[in-house]
Amino acid sequence: MNCSTQATPVPSxxxxxxxxxxxxxxxLRKFAALRGIAFELLPGEILGFLGPNGAGKTTTIKCLLGxxxxxxxxxxxxxxxxxxxxxxxxxxxVPENPDYEESFTPLEYLGLFAEMRGxxxxxxxxxxxxxxxxxxxxxxxxxxxLSKGMRxxxxxxxxxxxSPDLLVLDEPTGGLDPAARKEFREIILEEHARGASVFLSSxxxxxxxxxxxxxVILAKGAVVRSGxxxxxxRGENTWRIRSTAAGRERDELVELPLLQxxxxxxxxxxxxxxxxxxxxxxxxxxxxxxxxxxx
Amino acid sequence: MRPVALLALIAAxxxxxRTWYGDAGLQAPGHHHDEDARADAIQGGPGGEERHVxxxxxxxxxxxxxxxxxxxxxxxxxxxxxDSLILLALAAVVRAMDRLRRG
Amino acid sequence: MKAIxxxxxxxxxxxxxxxxxxxxxxxxxxxxxxxxxxxxYGAGASPRFVLDIGISLMEIAALVMAIAVGSGIVxxxxxxxxxxxxxxxxLSRDEYLAGRFLGAALxxxxxxxxxxxxxAGVLAIRGGPVPGGLALAxxxxxxxxxxxxxxVMLFSLWASPPLNAPLTFLVFIVSSTSPAGFASLIPRAGGxxxxxRTLVPRLAVFQLRDPLVHGLHVTxxxxxxxxxxxxxxxxxxxxxASAAFRRRDLR
Numbered sequence: 001m002n003c004s005t006q007a008t009p010v011p012s013x014x015x016x017x018x019x020x021x022x023x024x025x026x027x028l029r030k031f032a033a034l035r036g037i038a039f040e041l042l043p044g045e046i047l048g049f050l051g052p053n054g055a056g057k058t059t060t061i062k063c064l065l066g067x068x069x070x071x072x073x074x075x076x077x078x079x080x081x082x083x084x085x086x087x088x089x090x091x092x093x094v095p096e097n098p099d100y101e102e103s104f105t106p107l108e109y110l111g112l113f114a115e116m117r118g119x120x121x122x123x124x125x126x127x128x129x130x131x132x133x134x135x136x137x138x139x140x141x142x143x144x145x146l147s148k149g150m151r152x153x154x155x156x157x158x159x160x161x162x163s164p165d166l167l168v169l170d171e172p173t174g175g176l177d178p179a180a181r182k183e184f185r186e187i188i189l190e191e192h193a194r195g196a197s198v199f200l201s202s203x204x205x206x207x208x209x210x211x212x213x214x215x216v217i218l219a220k221g222a223v224v225r226s227g228x229x230x231x232x233x234r235g236e237n238t239w240r241i242r243s244t245a246a247g248r249e250r251d252e253l254v255e256l257p258l259l260q261x262x263x264x265x266x267x268x269x270x271x272x273x274x275x276x277x278x279x280x281x282x283x284x285x286x287x288x289x290x291x292x293x294x295x
Numbered sequence: 296m297r298p299v300a301l302l303a304l305i306a307a308x309x310x311x312x313r314t315w316y317g318d319a320g321l322q323a324p325g326h327h328h329d330e331d332a333r334a335d336a337i338q339g340g341p342g343g344e345e346r347h348v349x350x351x352x353x354x355x356x357x358x359x360x361x362x363x364x365x366x367x368x369x370x371x372x373x374x375x376x377x378d379s380l381i382l383l384a385l386a387a388v389v390r391a392m393d394r395l396r397r398g
Numbered sequence: 399m400k401a402i403x404x405x406x407x408x409x410x411x412x413x414x415x416x417x418x419x420x421x422x423x424x425x426x427x428x429x430x431x432x433x434x435x436x437x438x439y440g441a442g443a444s445p446r447f448v449l450d451i452g453i454s455l456m457e458i459a460a461l462v463m464a465i466a467v468g469s470g471i472v473x474x475x476x477x478x479x480x481x482x483x484x485x486x487x488x489l490s491r492d493e494y495l496a497g498r499f500l501g502a503a504l505x506x507x508x509x510x511x512x513x514x515x516x517x518a519g520v521l522a523i524r525g526g527p528v529p530g531g532l533a534l535a536x537x538x539x540x541x542x543x544x545x546x547x548x549x550v551m552l553f554s555l556w557a558s559p560p561l562n563a564p565l566t567f568l569v570f571i572v573s574s575t576s577p578a579g580f581a582s583l584i585p586r587a588g589g590x591x592x593x594x595r596t597l598v599p600r601l602a603v604f605q606l607r608d609p610l611v612h613g614l615h616v617t618x619x620x621x622x623x624x625x626x627x628x629x630x631x632x633x634x635x636x637x638x639a640s641a642a643f644r645r646r647d648l649r
Contacts, residue, residue, distance in 0.1 A: 022649075065486040067648040085490065093486040099479045103415040115404035116488035158483060168486075365603050365620070375603055375623045382630035389637040393644065 010079045012166045012197035013041040013064060018073035020059055033059045035221040036073065041199055043165075046192050048208035048229075049201040051218030052291050057201045058096060060218070061170050064199075065093060078166055089117065092159030096171040096201075098151050100143050106130060106154045107139035110161070119162040133157040134183060148175035156187065167191055167198045173207060185211055205283045215283075219291040232286050238279040245271035253279055401489050402497045409471075409501020418466055423509045426459040427516050434520040445526030446611050452517040453535060453607040460510055460543045461570055467502045468550030469562035472643075481648060491644050499551055499636060506543040511536055529613070534621035535606035541628025542604035546570065548635035555642055573601040599631050 020034040034056045041047045051057050062068040064075060066083020077087045100109055107126055114121045130139050133153040138146065146154070152175050159167060167188070173181045181204070188198055188211050202208055208215055215232055217225040225232060237256045242249065243266050250271070254262045263273060365371035413419055433448050433455075475481035485494060514536035521528045549569055553562045572580060577595045584591040603624050609616050 062482075062648070065482075067482060067485060069645070069647055083485075083490070088487050088490070091487060093483060095479065095482050095486070097479065098483065100483075101412050101478075101480055103412060108411070112404050112408045113488055116401040118400060155483065159487075364608065365600075365624075372620060372623055375600075375627050378600075379623070379627045379630040382627070382634045386630070386634040386637040389634065389641055393637070393641040397644070 009043050011040040011076070012043050012045070012078055013039075013047075013199060014074075014076045015039055015060070015064070016074050018060065018063060018075060019071045020056075020063060020068060021071055033221050034063070034070070034073075037218065037221070037223050038073075039216045039223060039226055041166075041197055043197050044192070044195055045214060046188065046198040046200060046212045048212035048215035049199060049218065050203075050205070050208060050215055050287055054220075055218040055291070056221040057218060058170055059221075061168060061199075061201060064168065089162075090165040092161065092164035092167045094152070094155045094159045094167070094169045094172045096174065097148075098155035100151060100154065102142070102144040104143050105140050106135055106143070106146070106157070109143075109154065110139075110157060113158050114161055117162060129157045129160060132160065132187070134180065149177065149180055152176060153180070156184065160187070160191070163194065163196075165196055167196055169199065170201045171203060172200070173202065173204055181207065205287055209283045217287060217290045225286065225290040229283070233280050233283060234278045238281075240275070240277050240279045241266065242274040242276075243271040244274055245269065249274070399493065401493050402500065405484075405489060405493065405497030406500035406504065409498050410504050413467060413502060413505045419463065419505065419509075422459060422463050422466055423512070426455060426509075426513050429455050429459075430513060430516045430520055433517075434523055445521060445524065448521055448524060448526065449517075449529070450607060450611045452520065453539075453605075453610065456510065456513045456517070456539060457542075457605060457607070459513065460506070460539055461546055461567070463506055463509055464543050464546040464550055465559075465563050465566050467506055468547045469554050469557075469559040469566070471498050471502065472551065472554040473558055476648065485648065492640050495551070495636065495640050495643055499548065499632075502547055502551075503544045506547055507540040510540050510543055514539070529610050531606060531610050531616040534616055534618060535610055537621055538604040538606055538624045538628070541625050542601060544632045545599055545601075545604075545628050545635070548632040548639070552635050552639040552642070555639060555646065569598055570601070573598045576602075600627075603627055 016038045018034050018037045019032070021030045021032050023029070024031050037056070037060065039047070049057055049060070059068060063070050064077050064082050066081075066087075075082050077084075078090050080087045107123075107130070110126045110129060111121050114126065119125075127136070127139065130136055133156050135150060135153050135157065138150060143151070152172065156172065159169075169188070173184050176184060185207060188200070192198055192211075198211075200208065200212060209229065212229060214228050215226065216223055217232075239254050239256060239259050240251065241254055241259075241262060242251050244250070245266075252262075259276070263276065266273060365375055430452055433452055472481075475484070481494070485491060489497065514532060518528050518532055521532075546566065546569075550562060550566050553565050557565060572595060575583075575595065577592055580595040581588045581591045606616055608614075
């Protein structure tokens, strides 16, 4: 008998039925920040996590990191519970608006973090890391003299320590200029090529479009769209018909229910159908249409 | 400079005047020393009134309270040791319950 | 647990760079130095005076230092969001609290021992005897500082520094009274007052000012007992702080 077993990969992140409410007005009113969200990040994937302000992106990330406790639902991160020792050892985190103790220097921070996590603390390793994120020459500068973008670079350097298996990035390019954003994207792709999974929460739709393989769109605490980028960008209901009639090429968009009728009428009028294909939309269009729907 | 102001205020309130002037400040009105206490030196105080000073470490009526304090009272030392054990046990119980609640 | 040591070092570095602490430390040293210049009131009273006022000053400075060091640590980390990257990857919540406490306790102890060395110097310069128990008093004041620090850190999980300071000061006052004395302050609820007084620490255990001033011999065994008492109480308070902190949402 030929037995073959295929090991299913353990998701880097698995979230199911996640709910979280915050108290408002001194505990009199409850506000549901997350309403049963569910998604998975498979090993080696780059998952874009999109949503307007207040959609629940940062709340989800904080639940994943064990900083917030969900009211309901289950989560695993790198196969373990959020905040667990193993998960913390194997992940790198870039917070939204990173802030560090003002009296420290980037080199001191990197050295202390490396020591806390049991990674290489040699000056060469720390300088290499600073160089990789474009902070060479800034290692001994006081944190209070660093710009927001530089602090963001430092937080990426801290996240890259020890070659993590999972990178959790919360709006990582918010304070960066276009050149720095490009460098940031390149580093993310390098890490992906190394085999790391990347969870990228971002407002920068172009960034998500460039680097992500899948995306989850959140609105008002619920997942409103998810899937591979191809699936999301391919219009579900809109189709493009290219036809030629009397030597003139014609291009039109038709909704799915009307598609067959329109093809028939073109054919009956003597036109030749050149192509019928789903209409691709930009991520911005998908995002805007998804987040304007009532979840 | 709030901490400094607080420091000065509290220091002014808490400093014991007792030891500045020997133990005279502790005496109750109408207090009289017995024969043994006559050995204490009698000196003129800064205001001209009489005051007396006990020799360091000497037990007398005025310093009796000192000898009931934990640093010299053997039963109280036992109490400090017992309290320490209870506190350690309580700390262990709190940790254990915390771990149990977390599963 | 390996992360605690570097994090405690990080805490020491962070605290050592705060001007407020140096202000309190240096003012206390200046206060002690000033004692050396105070005129004496009587032939035998001078060393007692210096010892009494000096140790009183250090007891209060230790309280102020503990509040200044401990009350801001957790709220500051939370408000400035420096806590998030720390708890996301390198540290568990227990390690965070332990590292912050150890670092703060080290700073507090260093200042306390510095003050005691200063007081011994003042006594020596004035030609008075330096009591042998002064070192033991220093060690016990360190233990008292740790205890107060642990209480401050427990309060700091809920209270902002301006609220933390009076709360801790209240605990300090209650802890410095005798049980009967405290119960007599609230005659209508004497039982409750006695229970409250039993729960808070006995700071008299750590305060060797009176025996030193009165020339009583304090044994190292007693100092060791006091040290164990201080550490035990601090551990209990830290265990409570850890249990509370572990359940807190860090928004």
